[in-house]
Amino acid sequence: MNRVFALWQTAVGKKVAMAVSGILLVAFLISHMASNVLVFTAPEKLDAYAEWLRGFGPLLWVARAGLLALVGIHIAAAWQLTRMARAARPKGYARLEHQVSSYAARTMRYGGVLILVFIVFHILHYTTGDFHPDFVPGEVGRNLVVGMQVKWTAAFYAISMIAIGAHFYHGIWSVFQTLGLNHPSWNRSRVTLTLGLTLVVAGGFLSIPLAALFGLLR
Amino acid sequence: MHLDAKIPAGPLEDKWDQHRADLKLVSPANKRKFHIIIVGSGLAGASAAASLAELGYQVSCFCFQDSPRRAHSIAAQGGINAAKNYQNDGDSTWRLFHDTIKGGDFRAREANVYRLAQVSTNIIDQCVAQGVPFARDYGGLLANRSFGGAQVSRTFYARGQTGQQLLIGAYQALERQIGLGTVKMYTRHEMLDVVVVDGKARGIVVRDLVSGEVSSHAAHAVVLGTGGYGNVFYLSTNAKGSNVTAAYRAYKRGAGFGNPCFTQIHPTCIPVSGDYQSKLTLMSESLRNDGRVWVPLKQGDHRAPGDIPEAERDYYLERKYPSYGNLAPRDISSRAAKEACDDGRGVGPGGRGVYLDFAAAIARLGEDTIRERYGNLFDMYAQITGENPYRTPMRIYPAVHYTMGGLWVDYNLMSTLPGLHVIGEANFSDHGANRLGASALMQGLADGYFVLPYTIGDYLAGTKLDAVDASHPAFREAEAEVRSMTDRLLAINGTRTVDSFHRELGQIMWDKCGMARDKAGLEEALRRIPELRAEFWKNVRVPGAGATLNQSLERAGRVADYLEFAELMCRDALVREESCGGHFRTEYQTPDGEALRNDETYSHVAVWEYQGADAAPVRHEEALDFEFVKLATRSYK
C-alpha cells in the first residue's frame, strides 16, 4: 500500500491512476452499452437483464460503490494534474500553435466535466427517476424508451455521447502510453484499436438517443 | 621564463608508466582539503572535474554557458581515435603515435603524443561504461571508420554526433558529482582573471553573467579547459561564445603561450553566403570517406556541376595525393582548395567553393547507405543551403576550425605559472602544427580523465601552499582591474558595434594570417591590428549596464582580448620562417607547392612571455628532440 501511495504522489503515478480507473470504467461502459442495445431487439430483454443484475443483491451495491470510487479517483487525479499544469505555466503565451494534439486531447478536461454532469443527470433520470416524465421502477426497457421521447433529453444524451467518444479516443490511446504498453511492432495497432473501441462503444450508446430523435425508438 | 618540459627519461613506451610510479600521491584523507578550480566544462574540463571529484578533491567548475552540457566539444561530429586495433588492420599505440606526430608535421613532443596514444584505449572503455552509444556492428561489437591522415580504421563514432555523446557522458559524470556535493558548479560565469599569490596561481576572478557581479574564488590549483581561439578570425566553426579570454588573461599573468600561430583550417565547411554571416558550419571530415572533391578543369566554368563531363573535372586531391586521395590531411586539403579557387576554378557565389560529390558513392552503394552514414549531415547541408546534396554535389570551402597553439604546458600539463594547469584545446601540447581528425576529442578526454588526475596530485603533494582566501589583497586587486575594464568599455559610448570591430579583425587575420601567410602580409597585419585596437578603445559602443545580463559587454571583453591576441599570433607567424602543418608561409614551399619545413632552425616550440601592455613579448624556445621517430618530409602522395 505504501508503494501504491508512493506512486500516487507523482505526476506519473496520478496518470497511472487515471489510466487504470479509466480502463475499468471503459470495461463497465462496454457491458453497459452491450446491454443497452438490447432495447433494439425488445425492451423486455433489458428488464430481464436488470432483474438478473438485481439478483446479485448486496454485491450490486459493492459494484456501485466501486464504480463511484473509480470515478472519484479519475476525477481527483485529473483535478490535481490540471492544477499542476496550471502552476507549471503561470504566464501563458501570446500565441501557442497546436501542431498535433487532437481536439479530443485538448478538451479532455472540459469533456470530463460535461461527462460528470451527464452522469449525475443520467442517474437522476434512469436510476432514481427524479428527472423522468413517467418512471416505473423495474421496467427498465420501457423507462429507457419513454425517457428518450423528450427531445431535449435525447439531444443532451447525444451530445454527451459524442463527448464521451472524444474522451474515450484520447483516453484509451493515453492508457497505452501511460502504462508503457508500447512496442515498435504494434504501436500502429494501438491507434486502430483505440479508434475501433471508440466507434463501437460511443457509436453503440449514441445509436439510442439518435434512434429516439429520428423517431425509430418507440 | 624557464621552460622545463619535465619529460621523464627512459624508453618511450615506459615513460608514462614510470612517471606515474614516481608521481607523489595525496592521501585519500588529504584530498578533500584541496580545492581545485576548473574553468570550462567541455570534454577536458568536465572529465577532469568529474574525475578529480571522484578522487575526493573539492572541485569548483565554471562555465560561461547556461549548462555544462553546452560546451563546444558538443559540436564535434566525426569521431574519436583510439589504438584498439579492433579491426585487425595493423593499428597499434606506436602507429597512432607515429601518425599523430607526422600529422602534426613534427612539431609536437614525442613523449606527450605517445602517452596520448597509450591512454586512447582507456578513453573508449570509459565512455562505453558511461553509456555512450557508439556505433556498433550487427555482432554487437564497436564499429570503426577511417579518417583523414590515417591508413587504418581507428575512429570510434556515434553517428555524426560523437562530440555530443562523449560530452554528454562527461557531463553526466560531472552532474553526478554535483548532485553528490563534491563539485560546485557555476554556470553563466565567465573567468576574467587568474590570481597569482607568491608566484602561484591561487584562484580566479569571475563575472556572473546574469547579475553582473564580479567575485573571487580561491583554490590550491587552477585548471583551464577553456578551448581554442579560432574566433579571432570572427568566422569560424567555433561556437559564438568560444573565446581566448581565459587563456589570454592567464598569459598576461605569466603563463607562456605556445605556438599561437598554429591554427587549423578545416577543408569541408559550408561556404560563406553573405556579409551578415555569423559563423561557418562544418561538414564532418568523414564525408571525405565517400565524397570526391573536384573543381572544373577550366577556369570560369559556370556550367551546373551535372553538365560538366568527367573529362573536364579535376579531382585534384586524387590527382596530387594518389595514396591518400580524398583523405589527405586537413591542412593539405584546405590549401589545395584555396589553390584551386585562387586559380579561378572555384565554384558557387564568389568562386570560393569546391565540389564534394557523392554521385559515385551513391551509384556504388545506393542512396540508402549514404543516408544511413551521413543522413544528418546531408539534412543539415540542405537546411542551410536550400540545396539537395543527394542530387547536386555539396559546395564546400575551408574554414577556421581548431587551434593547435595554446598555453604552454609541461608533461604534467602545468603552465609556466605554477599551479595553473591547462587541458584540452586550451593547451598547445599534442598536435604540433596540424591536428588529425578525431584527435581533439581524444586529447581532451585523455587530459581530463587520465593525465591531469595523476599529475595535479604531484603538484599539490609536493608544493608548499599557504592558506589563502579571496580576501587576500591579490584578489582585491584583480577584481578591481576587472571592474575597471568593464567600466571603461561601458563608458566609451562610441559609434561602432563590437561585432563590427570583430569582423574587421577577422578579415585582417583571414587575409594575412590565414591559410597562407607571408612576411609582407604579416607585417601589414601587425600595423593594422594596433590601429584597430586603438579605434576600438575610442569608438566602440557597448550599450546597457554592467549589473545585468549584457551580451554586448560579454562580447566586448572577448573582442578586446582578441585585438591583443591577434598581434601575438601574427608575431609568432612572422618569426617562424618555415612552412609546417597549418602554418604555410608562401616564401617557404617546394617547387610543387608543398610545405617546406626547416628542422634546423624551427624544430622547437615558440613560447611567448608577456612583458606588459607597452612592451613587445619575449619569445622563448623549447627544443623538440626526436629520439624515437625519424624526422621526414611529410608526404601523402
Add this chain to the structure above:
Amino acid sequence: MSETMNLTLKVWRQAGPDAPGEFRSYPAVANEHMSFLEMLDVVNEGLTEQGDDPIAFDHDCREGICGTCSLMINGTPHGPKRAVTTCQLHMRSFKDGDEILIEPWRANAFPVVRDLVVDRAAFDRIIQAGGFISAPTGSSPDGNAIQIPKDDAERSMDAAACIGCGACVAACPNASAMLFTAAKVAHLGLLPQGQPERERRVLSMVHAMDEEGFGGCTNFGECQEACPKEISIDNIALLNRDFVRATLGDRESGVRRTAVM
C-alpha cells in the same frame, strides 16, 4: 538572386526576472540565406547603433547541437520548420511582409532571465538526480567486453540525441518535462551498462522533475512534434513502464526513494 524581405518583429522584452515584460515591434530586413539568428543579429546591430538595448537571446554553436538557442516563433518552438533548431532555421521559411511574434519559453521551471533568455538549470538538476551511469574514471572493462545489439545501440542513440533545449517543455500545454526526462531514461535504460541503476534512475529523475514544478504528461504529443531532434514519445511510455515497475516492483529502491520524500 536573393530577394530582400521586410518583416515586422514583435519581440518580448523584459529587463530582468522580476521586471514586467511587454511586446515591442521592430522592423527587420532579411534575405532568404540568412539564419533566423543572423536576422536578429542585424536587428541588434541596428538597435545598438541607434542607442537602444539589443534584444537578449541565447545562442552558441549555431549548428543545431548545443541546445542553447530557443525562441517561441509564431507560437511554435524553434519556428515553423520540423526538426530544426532556431539557429538552423533560415529566413527562406518566411516571406516578405510577414509579422513574426517572438516569445521566450514559458514555464514556471524556466524563469525568464532577460528578454528571450530563460534559465533551464532545472534540466541539469534532473540529470543530477539520476541521469547517469555511475562509472568512476578508470573502473571500466574493455569497450568490447559488453556486446550491445546494433538495434539497441541505435534506439539508445535516438534518445541520446536530445540537446536539452527545452522545446518539449515549451510546446507542452502542461509545461511537462517528460520527453526530456524520458529521453535520458531511455538512452541509459536501453543499454546493458544502464541496467544496474535502471530503477533508481527513473525513480529519482521522476521525483526531481516533479520537484522542479513541471506539469504532468497528458499525452498530447506536442513535445515530439516540437523536438528538433525528433525524439519519440515512445520513450515516455518506456519511462512510465519503468517507473511503475520500479515503484511497485520487488526491489527495495521503490520504497527507499519514497521514504525520503
